[in-house]
Amino acid sequence: MALVIVSGALANKPFNGGNAWSRLSWILGFRQLGFDVCFVEQIGHDACVDANGQVCPFKQSVNLQYFEAVMSRFGLSDCSSLIYRDGKEAHGVPIEGVAALTQKETLLFNLSGHLALPEIKNQIHCKVYYDDDPGFTQFWHEEHNPGARLWDHDFYFTIGQNIGKAHCVIPTGGLSWHHTRPPVVLEDWPIVCQERLDRFTTVANWRGAYGPIHHNGKTYGLKVHEFRKVIDLPQRSGQKFEIALQIHSADQKDLNSLLAYGWQISDPVAAAGSPEAFRHFVQASGAEFSVAQGIYVETNSGWFSDRTVRYLASGKPALVQDTGFGGQYPVGKGLVTFRNLSEAIEGANRIVTDYSDHCKAAREIAEDYFDARKVIGTMASEIGLKIP
Numbered sequence: 001m002a003l004v005i006v007s008g009a010l011a012n013k014p015f016n017g018g019n020a021w022s023r024l025s026w027i028l029g030f031r032q033l034g035f036d037v038c039f040v041e042q043i044g045h046d047a048c049v050d051a052n053g054q055v056c057p058f059k060q061s062v063n064l065q066y067f068e069a070v071m072s073r074f075g076l077s078d079c080s081s082l083i084y085r086d087g088k089e090a091h092g093v094p095i096e097g098v099a100a101l102t103q104k105e106t107l108l109f110n111l112s113g114h115l116a117l118p119e120i121k122n123q124i125h126c127k128v129y130y131d132d133d134p135g136f137t138q139f140w141h142e143e144h145n146p147g148a149r150l151w152d153h154d155f156y157f158t159i160g161q162n163i164g165k166a167h168c169v170i171p172t173g174g175l176s177w178h179h180t181r182p183p184v185v186l187e188d189w190p191i192v193c194q195e196r197l198d199r200f201t202t203v204a205n206w207r208g209a210y211g212p213i214h215h216n217g218k219t220y221g222l223k224v225h226e227f228r229k230v231i232d233l234p235q236r237s238g239q240k241f242e243i244a245l246q247i248h249s250a251d252q253k254d255l256n257s258l259l260a261y262g263w264q265i266s267d268p269v270a271a272a273g274s275p276e277a278f279r280h281f282v283q284a285s286g287a288e289f290s291v292a293q294g295i296y297v298e299t300n301s302g303w304f305s306d307r308t309v310r311y312l313a314s315g316k317p318a319l320v321q322d323t324g325f326g327g328q329y330p331v332g333k334g335l336v337t338f339r340n341l342s343e344a345i346e347g348a349n350r351i352v353t354d355y356s357d358h359c360k361a362a363r364e365i366a367e368d369y370f371d372a373r374k375v376i377g378t379m380a381s382e383i384g385l386k387i388p
Contacts, residue, residue, distance in 0.1 A: 001066045002034070002035055002036055002105075002206060002354070002388050003035065003036045003037075003038070003099065003101060003104050003105070003106045003107070004035045004036070004037050004038075004106070004108075004109055005037075005038050005039075005040055005098070005102075005106060005107070005108050005109070005115070005120075005124070006023070006026050006027050006030065006037060006038070006039050006040070006109045006111070007022075007039070007040045007042075007108065007109070007110050007111060007114045007115035008022075008023045008026075008041065008110075008111030008112065008114045008207055009040055009111070009112070010023050010039075010066075010067060010070065010248075011043055011063040011064065011065065011066055011067035011082050011114075012041070012043055012047050012066075012322045013061050013065035014062050015062075015066065015269045015273035016268075016272075016273070016370070017081065017203075017272045017275045017276070017277050017278025017279070017281075018203050018272060018278050018306075018307050018310075020070055020147060020274070020275045020278070020289075021232060021275055021278060021306070021310060022072060022132065022182065022306045022382045023039070023111065023180070024070075024275065025182070025184055025185055025188075025306070026090050026109060026183060026372075026376075027039050027074075027076065027131075028074065028185045028188065028372070029185055029372030029373070029375070030109070030376060032372060032373060033248075033373060033376055033377065033380075033387050033388070034387065035224050035387075035388060036079075036096050037079060038079045038080065038081070038093065038098065038260045039071070039074075039076055039079065039080040039081070040080070040081050040083065040093075040098055040115055040120070041067070041080075041081070041083065041114065042083045042084075042086070042114065042115060042116070042117065043058075043063060043082060043084055044084075044085065045058075045081070045084075046083060046179070046313055048059060048061035048062075048063050048064070048084075049063065049064065049194045050062060051213060052098070054368075056085045057149040057168050058085075058089060058091075061114060063082075063111070064082065064091055065083045065212055067072055067080075067091065068091070068155065069182055069274070070274075070275060070327075071092070071286075073275065073276070074275075075172035077092065077296060078092075078093075078145050079093065080092045080093065081093040081094070081095070081097070081098050081100075082176065083095055083117065085260070086117060087117055087119065088223070095117075095120070096326065098120055099119050099120050099123065101289060102120060102123035102125075102314055103123070104145070104321060105125050105275065106124050106125055106126075107124070107126050107127075107128065107308070108121065108124040108127045108128065109127070109128050109384060110127060110130065112129075112131065112132065112133065112137070112149065112155070113129055113149025113150060113151075113296050114149070115361070116149060119321055121152070122152075122363065124150070125225075126154050126155075126383065126385070127152065127154050128153065128154065128155045128156075128157060128366075128379075128383065129149075129153040129154040129155070129156045129157065129348055130157050130158075130180070131156065131157065131159070131160065131177075132158075132159050132306070133210075134158050134159060134163055134170060134181070134299075134301045134302075134303050135158025135160065135170050135213065135220065135295040135296060135299050135301050135303075136213060136294065136295065136360075137150070137158070138163065138170045138171050138172065138173055139170070139171070139215050139220075140213075140377055141173045142171050142173055143215070144287035146339065150173065150175070154383075155178060155382075155383050156175050156177050156178065156179045157177070157179070157180045157227075157379065158177050158178070158179060158180070159179075159180060159181060159302075159303055159304055159306075160177075160179075160296075160301040160302050160303050160348060161179050161302030161303075161304070161324075161325055161327075161328045162300055162301055162302035162324050163179070163300075163301065163302070164175045164176075164177050167300055168299060168300050168301060168302065168324070169300070169352065170299045170301055172313070177344075178379075178382055179302075180375060180378070180379055181309075181370055181373075181375050182304060182306035182309045182370060183304070183309075183367060183370060183371070183372035183375035184276060184306075184309045184310060184313045184372060185372045186313055186367065186371055186372075187343065188279075189279070189283075189310055189313035189314055189366075190281040190314070191313075191315035191359075191363050192284075192314050193315060193359065194286055194359075195275060196286075196355060197239075197286035197317075197351065197352050197355045198240065198244070199239070199240035199242050199264070199285065199286050199352065200239060200241045200285070200286065200287050200288060200289035200293055200319065200348065201241070201242045201243070201244070201274045201281065201282075201286075201287075201289070202241065202242075202243055202286060202287040202288055202289055202290040202307070203244040203245075203246070203268060203271065203281065203307060204223060204227075204243055204244070204246070204268075204290065205223070205245075205246040205247075206223065206224050206245060206246060206247040206248070206251055206254065207223065207224050207247075207248070208222050208223050208224075208228070208293060209220050210222075212295075212384045213295055214345065220294055220295035220298050220299065221293075221294025221295065221298065222293055222294055222295075223291055223292065223293050223345055224251070224254065224292050224310045225294045226291035226292060226293070226297065226321060227254075227291050227367060228254070229291075229339045229340070230344050231257055231258065231261050231263075232261045232341070233261075233289075233341065233344055233345065234262030235261055236260050236341065236344070236345050237344070237345045237348045237349065239266065239348050239349075240264065241263055241289055242263070242264040242265075242266060242285075243258070243260070243264070243265055244266040244267070244268040244272050245265050245266070245268060246268045246280060247265075250280075251351070254310045258267070259354045260350070268331070278310075279310070280308050282307075282311055282314055282316065283314045283316070285311070286316065286359070287311070287316050287318065287319060287351055288307075288308055288311040288316060288317070288318040288319065288320065289318075289319045290305065290307070290308065290318075290319075290320050290321065291320075291346075291377060292305070292320070292321045292322045292323050294303045296323045296354070297321060297323050300323070300326075301323050301325035302323060302324045302325045302328060303325070304323070304325050304328075305320065308335075309355065309366060309370045311362070312334065312335065312362040312363065312365050312366040312370070313363065313366035313370070314362075314363075315362055315363045316334065316359065316362055317334050317335070317346055317355070317358035317359060317361070317362045318334070318335050318338060318343065318346045318362065319337075319338065319351060320335070320336075320338075321337070321338060321339070321343055322337035322338065322339050327363065329369055330371075331366060333357065333358060333361040334358050334360070334361025334362035334363075334364065334365050334373035335349060335361075335362065335365055336351060336358075337350055352386045
């Protein structure tokens with residue numbers, strides 16, 4: 001089995017450079033190990049929009065333009081397909097060509113179950129579901145929400161390191177969940193050194209793509225709820241904090257509070273709207289600071305951000321909210337966690353005081369735990385996939 005079809009939402013989320021890297025790292029990681037890779041994405045009519053956000057024909061959409069640009073930039077134009085309206089039209093490899101690939105011994109690596117076309121999916125020898133939204137995925141499945149798209153896969157992998165363990169409340173849904181990590185192709189993310197820390201940064205969507213989850217009488221919150229708990233961090237710590245923030249006009253009160261407490265707010269599209277822009281934003285930063293989705297924290301999921309992995313690979317320390325991943329990764333140097341405002345202040349001061357050692361440790365963590373060759377190699381071993 002030397003062919004891998006990777007499927008996930010990229011054109012569906014145009015001008016989101018961080019999201020693009022979360023797909024590209026798997027594509028490029030498989031290629032790095034010697035696999036032939038084809039990237040396949042489905043997109044519906046309502047997701048196709050013009051520059052003003054209005055629904056428009058597929059051929060005129062910014063989604064298609066973004067897809068073309070990213071695929072071209074990474075040498076994937078001849079081995080990618082953006083399939084429109086359940087196969088009625090496609091850009092790149094035609095649907096018949098993608099279907100023909102399934103005649104070989106093929107692996108489908110299906111991010112969030114994105115690829116659902118039966119004429120492709122049903123013919124594939126081995127199907128791997130990859131869950132990068134632990135908690136959302138499993139609770140949806142428990143509630144019979146079709147958004148989980150968990151059906152008909154051979155293996156299930158999640159970056160929720162604690163799913164299936166007694167101290168994590170996320171249900172398994174009767175599935176055997178394997179644990180994995182967000183990979184990074186280290187050659188794409190070289191170390192960029194700074195003499196001193198100028199500012200902590202992150203890229204964020206204030207509310208995220210999904211609403212709160214209600215399950216068994218409990219509500220699991222969003223990133224906005226966690227940010228509000230540390231909103232006075234810049235004033236209390238005396239450090240500079242910048243967010244390339246996607247925030248709706250209805251949340252103007254929150255935006256005003258962020259500005260009043262000293263947060264620097266950047267346009268997320270200008271700062272990180274393409275893979276190159278996102279990489280530049282991360283590598284021009286001193287360190288990362290970020291909270292997590294409330295659901296990742298409250299369930300003790302062990303979730304870890306693929307964005308944070310890019311900071312670490314670039315030699316940038318990360319100060320991030322603890323989701324219960326401490327048993328899986330070394331914390332304290334290079335990767336510093338917090339549970340509350342006081343711990344966030346203390347962690348920021350530690351990084352600033354011993355900055356060069358934290359930078360060195362950050363890259364070492366990326367090399368030891370998130371190198372795509374190791375992450376994909378371990379997964380391959382678990383599913384019996386032979387590396388070419």
